[in-house]
Amino acid sequence: MQKITVFSAKKVITMDPNQPSATHVAVLGDRILAVGQADCADQWGDVIHDDSLSDFVLTPGFVEGHAHMMAGAIWDFAYAGYHDRIDPDGKLWSGKGDLNTVIGDLSDYEKTLPDDQPLVGWGLDPIFLQDERLSRKHLDQISETRPIAVMFSNFHLMCVNSKALDMVGYTNETNAEGVIKDDAGHPTGELQEMAAMFPVMRRLGIDFRSLSQTEPAIRSYAKVCQRAGVTTVTDLFSTLTDEDVTTLTSVTGEAQFPVRIVPALAAIGAAPAEIAQFALKLRSMSTDKLRLGAVKLMTDGSIQGWTARVKWPGYVGGQPNGLWNTPPELIYELVEEMQRAGVQMHIHVNGDEASDVSIDAIEAASRKHPWPEARHVLQHCQMMGVDQFKRCANMGICTNIFANHIWYFGDQHAALTIGNDRAERMDAVRAALDAGVNVAIHSDAPVTPMGPLFTAWCAVTRQTMSGRVLGAGQCISVEEALHAITLGAAYTLKLDRDIGSIETGKIADFAILAQDPTESDGIALKDIEVKGTVSSGVVHLI
Amino acid sequence: MTGIPLTVIGGYLGAGKTTLINQILRDPQGKRYLVMVNDFGAINVDASLLASADEDTIQLSNGCVCCTMGADLFLAIGDVLDGDMRPDHIVIEASGIADPAKIANVAVAEPDLVYQGIITVVDGANILDQLVDRFVGDQVRDQIRVADLIYVSKTELSDHLSMQLTTISKAPILESDAATIEMLLSPSTPKAPNPTTAPHTAYTKWFTEADVAFNRNTLIYALQNRPEGVFRMKGFVRAETRMLSVHVVGAHIDVTTFPNDVETGLVAIGLASEMNPQDLNKWWAKAKEKALTPYSML
Numbered sequence: 154m155q156k157i158t159v160f161s162a163k164k165v166i167t168m169d170p171n172q173p174s175a176t177h178v179a180v181l182g183d184r185i186l187a188v189g190q191a192d193c194a195d196q197w198g199d200v201i202h203d204d205s206l207s208d209f210v211l212t213p214g215f216v217e218g219h220a221h222m223m224a225g226a227i228w229d230f231a232y233a234g235y236h237d238r239i240d241p242d243g244k245l246w247s248g249k250g251d252l253n254t255v256i257g258d259l260s261d262y263e264k265t266l267p268d269d270q271p272l273v274g275w276g277l278d279p280i281f282l283q284d285e286r287l288s289r290k291h292l293d294q295i296s297e298t299r300p301i302a303v304m305f306s307n308f309h310l311m312c313v314n315s316k317a318l319d320m321v322g323y324t325n326e327t328n329a330e331g332v333i334k335d336d337a338g339h340p341t342g343e344l345q346e347m348a349a350m351f352p353v354m355r356r357l358g359i360d361f362r363s364l365s366q367t368e369p370a371i372r373s374y375a376k377v378c379q380r381a382g383v384t385t386v387t388d389l390f391s392t393l394t395d396e397d398v399t400t401l402t403s404v405t406g407e408a409q410f411p412v413r414i415v416p417a418l419a420a421i422g423a424a425p426a427e428i429a430q431f432a433l434k435l436r437s438m439s440t441d442k443l444r445l446g447a448v449k450l451m452t453d454g455s456i457q458g459w460t461a462r463v464k465w466p467g468y469v470g471g472q473p474n475g476l477w478n479t480p481p482e483l484i485y486e487l488v489e490e491m492q493r494a495g496v497q498m499h500i501h502v503n504g505d506e507a508s509d510v511s512i513d514a515i516e517a518a519s520r521k522h523p524w525p526e527a528r529h530v531l532q533h534c535q536m537m538g539v540d541q542f543k544r545c546a547n548m549g550i551c552t553n554i555f556a557n558h559i560w561y562f563g564d565q566h567a568a569l570t571i572g573n574d575r576a577e578r579m580d581a582v583r584a585a586l587d588a589g590v591n592v593a594i595h596s597d598a599p600v601t602p603m604g605p606l607f608t609a610w611c612a613v614t615r616q617t618m619s620g621r622v623l624g625a626g627q628c629i630s631v632e633e634a635l636h637a638i639t640l641g642a643a644y645t646l647k648l649d650r651d652i653g654s655i656e657t658g659k660i661a662d663f664a665i666l667a668q669d670p671t672e673s674d675g676i677a678l679k680d681i682e683v684k685g686t687v688s689s690g691v692v693h694l695i
Numbered sequence: 696m697t698g699i700p701l702t703v704i705g706g707y708l709g710a711g712k713t714t715l716i717n718q719i720l721r722d723p724q725g726k727r728y729l730v731m732v733n734d735f736g737a738i739n740v741d742a743s744l745l746a747s748a749d750e751d752t753i754q755l756s757n758g759c760v761c762c763t764m765g766a767d768l769f770l771a772i773g774d775v776l777d778g779d780m781r782p783d784h785i786v787i788e789a790s791g792i793a794d795p796a797k798i799a800n801v802a803v804a805e806p807d808l809v810y811q812g813i814i815t816v817v818d819g820a821n822i823l824d825q826l827v828d829r830f831v832g833d834q835v836r837d838q839i840r841v842a843d844l845i846y847v848s849k850t851e852l853s854d855h856l857s858m859q860l861t862t863i864s865k866a867p868i869l870e871s872d873a874a875t876i877e878m879l880l881s882p883s884t885p886k887a888p889n890p891t892t893a894p895h896t897a898y899t900k901w902f903t904e905a906d907v908a909f910n911r912n913t914l915i916y917a918l919q920n921r922p923e924g925v926f927r928m929k930g931f932v933r934a935e936t937r938m939l940s941v942h943v944v945g946a947h948i949d950v951t952t953f954p955n956d957v958e959t960g961l962v963a964i965g966l967a968s969e970m971n972p973q974d975l976n977k978w979w980a981k982a983k984e985k986a987l988t989p990y991s992m993l
């Protein structure tokens with residue numbers, strides 16, 4: 154017989170309107186048996202009281218509805234970014250505010266590497282650095298004999314040292330686009346876009362595939378989640394070979410594995426009907442901790458890269474409209490096929506033209522193949538206006554909004570991409586909720602760090618890096634933000650039957666917090682300390 | 696050069712890229728092609744040619760291989776370069792919305808590959824509408840702009856269409872798939888053409904022994920100003936103190952130091968209807984006169 158465990162807590166925030174808070178929660182196996190006071194489970198027989206969490210606040214385990222598995226294994230490389238960040242093992246990597254710090258910190262790191270290993274860094278963001286551009290000359294100060302490559306935060310650019318240039322054979326005679334040269338015609342070390350970076354990556358053994366779906370990558374990802382209080386996480390845009398599914402099933406199947414993974418199959422590389430059939434086959438292979446069956450569609454690029462498809466009047470700098478990754482014609486075809494086959498879609502839409510086309514495509518498909526429970530999800534939704542949100546509400550389309558963007562890129566958007574007025578109504582969570590749309594908010598880790606409480610803080614305060622409030626009219630309440638990172642996100646994954654609130658019958662997934670997010674106490678949401686999680690009834694303290 | 700030639704076939708959805716690739720696979724003329732496609736569904740492999748197939752590779756009995764590139768094309772290229780199978784030529788079918796130049800640039804950057812041009816396939820019946828489409832018009836135009844060779848499928852090339860395409864790109868325009876493949880396969884070893892081989896219908900060749908030393912920048916300047924109609928040019932030219940390898944495809948010009956001393960020579964290939972060997976002779980004679988004049992004094 155399994156034992157009933159009754160956890161006591163400083164407070165249990167349930168997200169259940171029938172009992173918004175409690176002091177105890179009873180767990181039987183992986184499920185919540187009862188919620189209430191110390192005696193809440195006494196009707197069920199003998200209980201064991203567990204007071205190990207009594208100093209902490211329990212909330213439903215957080216649900217990260219848009220992130221990527223490489224957020225874990227990317228830490229195999231040295232962090233070179235501007236902001237402080239914590240790796241999966243809890244080590245703090247301090248932010249590098251200028252080039253000297255970048256070079257200094259990487260030099261220290263270099264000394265710890267075995268001789269035959271290249272130095273690979275990631276996360277550099279020159280937007281935030283006031284100095285001259287990073288070049289091979291700087292990286293040569295770290296080492297002239299060891300190849301060095303530092304990837305930029307957007308993964309579209311990198312800078313390498315002279316040794317790495319030599320390994321490829323890049324010289325002043327190289328004529329490839331993206332191999333940047335100085336005034337004298339010599340490569341500066343900066344390489345732009347994949348074609349120019351590929352020869353270096355090949356020779357340095359940088360293979361992005363190993364950052365996902367391998368056993369170490371899955372485990373690192375789980376650690377990232379645990380530190381953020383996340384008990385259910387997506388991996389949006391997965392390639393899922395038979396071997397990948399076998400590995401994922403076995404690792405997530407371990408009783409001690411602390412997170413439920415929801416991969417969404419990348420909808421590319423085959424005809425729409427084949428993709429749909431494959432997704433349905435994957436769905437039948439789901440387990441409790443591995444929920445398969447959804448797909449992810451790409452449509453446009455990113456706003457800060459000027460590749461998002463935006464409606465008139467476009468970009469304030471006069472840049473041409475962005476690029477489709479999937480042409481609208483094919484979006485219609487894919488959407489119709491998924492809708493027909495009964496496959497849930499997550500659709501990447503950054504610009505408002507991309508969201509418009511996607512909503513149109515879903516409307517057209519739903520007229521042919523009605524499916525009120527489809528719950529297709531628009532992802533990012535950064536420029537959607539009230540008109541689009543209302544259409545989503547009418548059709549049951551969910552939105553997962555990129556709230557972290559406000560803090561990280563809000564100032565850039567006001568100054569450089571879409572201008573002040575449209576930046577103030579970006580990532581419009583208030584408008585979406587008022588229109589009656591189901592809303593989640595996300596980090597898109599590793600693009601920004603995973604941390605639902607930080608994401609919630611962004612949606613509540615709409616503060617940018619410079620400290621300004623970007624569009625006070627779109628701020629939401631703390632309660633609404635907590636809903637978005639729990640039940641709201643669970644709904645977008647069709648998992649609200651099992652997770653998202655602390656209610657009898659649901660899976661025992663909790664975030665363990667040091668402070669109460671609903672009582673400000675002068676502590677910002679983002680500064681609340683995560684102590685660990687309970688995942689399917691198993692306690693995982695950090 | 697020992698790199699593997701790489702050609703990218705671009706063009707919007709439904710342009711006819713796959714049909715062209717099928718033609719190549721059916722009759723590879725003794726070469727082992729490796730074709731990378733988005734999905735097999737579209738490739739209609741002749742059952743009599745099928746040797747084996749698995750999740751992401753199809754082997755043909757004529758030595759050609761077809762593979763799906765999945766989410767990351769570049770990693771798939773890396774697998775080929777680091778694998779056991781060494782194809783004679785890699786052909787990549789770009790997705791319908793992709794910028795073929797962004798893919799083909801990898802062959803310029805990677806020393807183990809040789810840039811062999813971009814063929815953009817245009818659906819003659821629909822291209823004029825596609826070019827003004829409010830969503831994809833600019834991207835379709837860019838696919839044509841970066842082409843080294845344009846192949847118009849499905850209809851005859853009208854004067855109006857020809858004029859429209861010429862305003863976007865200077866690349867030669869072909870109407871027949873056979874001629875397109877011939878241009879793609881045209882051998883470009885820097886040797887004098889063998890007089891015994893029958894003249895091809897689609898392309899013509901020009902050759903010079905290039906027995907004069909050049910200043911590198913001056914040579915590049917001359918190549919930039921070569922007569923129209925040259926699709927590819929390849930060979931070795933001597934600089935003052937070293938050997939230069941010359942590789943020209945369409946608008947792309949590569950002139951790099953070559954470590955070994957080899958016989959000089961330059962061969963040009965172009966459409967028979969567009970390239971005139973006489974013009975090339977005149978052009979080369981003029982270029983030789985200024986061979987050692989520094990570029991700044993031209």
Ligand SMILES: [Zn+2]
Nearest residue numbers: 219221389597
């Ligand atoms: Zn993403």
